[in-house]
Amino acid sequence: MSFRDILNSGKFVVTAEVGPQKGTDIKEMHHHMELLKGKLDAVNVTDNQSAVMRICSLAVCKIAMEHGLEPILQMTCRDRNRIALQSDLLGASVLGIKNVLCMTGDHVTAGDHKSAKPVYDIESVQLLKAVDGLNNGRDMSGNEMKGPTDFLQGAVVTPEANPIEPQLIKFGKKVKAGAKFFQTQAIYDIDKFKEFMRHARKFPVKVLAGFVVLKSAGMANFLNNNVPGIRVPQSLIDELKAAGKEKALETGMDITARHIRQLKEEKICDGVHIMAIGMEDKVPVIMGKAGLL
Amino acid sequence: MIISKKKDFRHLMDNIGRYNNFFLIGCSECASLCGTGGEPEIKELTEALKAQGKSVSGGFVAKTGCQVLGTKVELKKFKNEVDSADCILIMSCGAGTQAAVELYEDKAVYPTNDSLFLGNMTRFQMFDERCSLCGECIIDMTGGICPVTTCPKGLLNGPCGGCNDGNCEVSPDIKCAWVKIYERMKRLDRLQELCETTIEAKDWSKAQKPRNHYAKEEKKK
Numbered sequence: 001m002s003f004r005d006i007l008n009s010g011k012f013v014v015t016a017e018v019g020p021q022k023g024t025d026i027k028e029m030h031h032h033m034e035l036l037k038g039k040l041d042a043v044n045v046t047d048n049q050s051a052v053m054r055i056c057s058l059a060v061c062k063i064a065m066e067h068g069l070e071p072i073l074q075m076t077c078r079d080r081n082r083i084a085l086q087s088d089l090l091g092a093s094v095l096g097i098k099n100v101l102c103m104t105g106d107h108v109t110a111g112d113h114k115s116a117k118p119v120y121d122i123e124s125v126q127l128l129k130a131v132d133g134l135n136n137g138r139d140m141s142g143n144e145m146k147g148p149t150d151f152l153q154g155a156v157v158t159p160e161a162n163p164i165e166p167q168l169i170k171f172g173k174k175v176k177a178g179a180k181f182f183q184t185q186a187i188y189d190i191d192k193f194k195e196f197m198r199h200a201r202k203f204p205v206k207v208l209a210g211f212v213v214l215k216s217a218g219m220a221n222f223l224n225n226n227v228p229g230i231r232v233p234q235s236l237i238d239e240l241k242a243a244g245k246e247k248a249l250e251t252g253m254d255i256t257a258r259h260i261r262q263l264k265e266e267k268i269c270d271g272v273h274i275m276a277i278g279m280e281d282k283v284p285v286i287m288g289k290a291g292l293l
Numbered sequence: 294m295i296i297s298k299k300k301d302f303r304h305l306m307d308n309i310g311r312y313n314n315f316f317l318i319g320c321s322e323c324a325s326l327c328g329t330g331g332e333p334e335i336k337e338l339t340e341a342l343k344a345q346g347k348s349v350s351g352g353f354v355a356k357t358g359c360q361v362l363g364t365k366v367e368l369k370k371f372k373n374e375v376d377s378a379d380c381i382l383i384m385s386c387g388a389g390t391q392a393a394v395e396l397y398e399d400k401a402v403y404p405t406n407d408s409l410f411l412g413n414m415t416r417f418q419m420f421d422e423r424c425s426l427c428g429e430c431i432i433d434m435t436g437g438i439c440p441v442t443t444c445p446k447g448l449l450n451g452p453c454g455g456c457n458d459g460n461c462e463v464s465p466d467i468k469c470a471w472v473k474i475y476e477r478m479k480r481l482d483r484l485q486e487l488c489e490t491t492i493e494a495k496d497w498s499k500a501q502k503p504r505n506h507y508a509k510e511e512k513k514k
Binding site: 110118120121122123126129130140156158161165172176177185 | 446456458
């Protein structure tokens with residue numbers, strides 16, 4: 001069943017991500033894809049994440065398909081103008097890629113080519129509209145194309161953004177622009193996430209809650225201090241501290257699994273998106289702990 | 294106004310080292326307010342050049358250095374000083390420098406400043422960029438605050454995920470442009486409009502370089 005069909009079936013959806021690497025030795029990536037094969041409903045392939053130059057998302061999506069994984073092509077507006085974005089979307093379409101996640105993209109100052117010219121010719125809302133146009137056989141200039149695309153387009157949202165109101169306005173605009181599903185920034189406070197979902201449920205979209213596994217109390221503090229839109233509650237930091245250094249990662253995975261179970265059992269959202277960030281091999285472990293395998 | 298900044302003096306001397314006698318042209322508009330091209334700066338640069346063993350034949354503050362014909366008229370009375378100089382130094386913006394290049398086809402013309410941006414003076418000689426001259430103003434839809442300029446990504450439909458407690462992730466010392474827009478639209482009771490308007494992709498053909506604009510002909514039309 002395709003990711004689109006699974007989303008629409010009402011099943012609790014599980015996605016994870018593969019981060020392409022810098023360089024052409026992709027043995028480890030093949031290994032991670034083999035580990036994830038058959039376990040996920042789709043796998044996101046990030047687009048030069050954190051503005052660090054790596055293998056392009058499109059090529060790695062194709063490799064993921066060869067491993068039997070259904071890819072979600074992440075597309076940021078940072079590095080390409082509207083011509084390049086649409087051209088890559090057509091390319092993705094003819095390669096058989098069915099899902100695209102439209103995002104603005106971290107600024108180049110976050111990455112490893114800080115003197116690069118940031119593009120942002122268009123942004124996430126406009127990219128969603130562009131995908132909708134391509135799906136209807138027209139490009140951004142209104143030209144009719146020989147054959148439309150057939151993408152399921154998604155977007156991102158930060159449920160714990162502060163202030164939240166402008167973020168919710170943008171969420172509404174993304175829905176209006178054609179977003180069919182959302183994958184969220186990492187969440188750690190289920191009660192606060194429930195609040196966000198009360199708002200999101202007013203819209204006809206699927207929401208997958210984002211998870212980043214905490215490896216230690218130090219990492220939790222780092223996220224709180226350095227990553228906008230991420231709030232790890234003190235109770236979880238205490239839990240990680242109490243576990244001690246050796247058991248911290250195990251505890252972090254238990255926390256993620258516990259949260260995923262709660263979301264699924266209480267039917268709070270439509271699925272989860274696990275961002276392993278270099279620990280792709282731990283994704284099946286977390287899924288096992290959460291009862292998803 | 295056009296915000297300018299003095300070039301590092303040593304760097305300037307590397308550029309103009311081969312010349313010996315200079316004529317200096319400042320500007321009474323932006324460059325004077327920026328402290329880069331007024332009377333005090335002309336005096337200061339004259340002394341600095343002399344200290345390097347150079348001569349200065351003269352100098353003056355043009356009323357509007359980028360106004361080519363006006364500056365040409367003002368320069369008439371400095372004909373001898375300009376003729377005796379082997380290099381003209383322009384102490385305003387890149388437009389001022391190129392006005393002089395246009396007036397003196399056969400003479401060396403060098404800028405003493407770097408031109409930075411179109412900005413507002415918020416306090417004495419403190420400048421913030423507020424307008425990118427994108428060619429099609431959209432701030433009628435954003436409460437009069439320009440996201441093209443004040444958001445590092447130029448986002449047109451709301452904040453990115455990098456908004457950090459109301460501040461910008463890229464420039465942490467500034468407030469998120471979209472939080473500012475949200476707050477202002479709320480004060481003006483225009484939130485409904487903000488929610489309902491999706492701003493279309495910008496038409497960058499409006500900013501096709503080099504631009505020109507003939508107001509007189511527009512008026513005739």
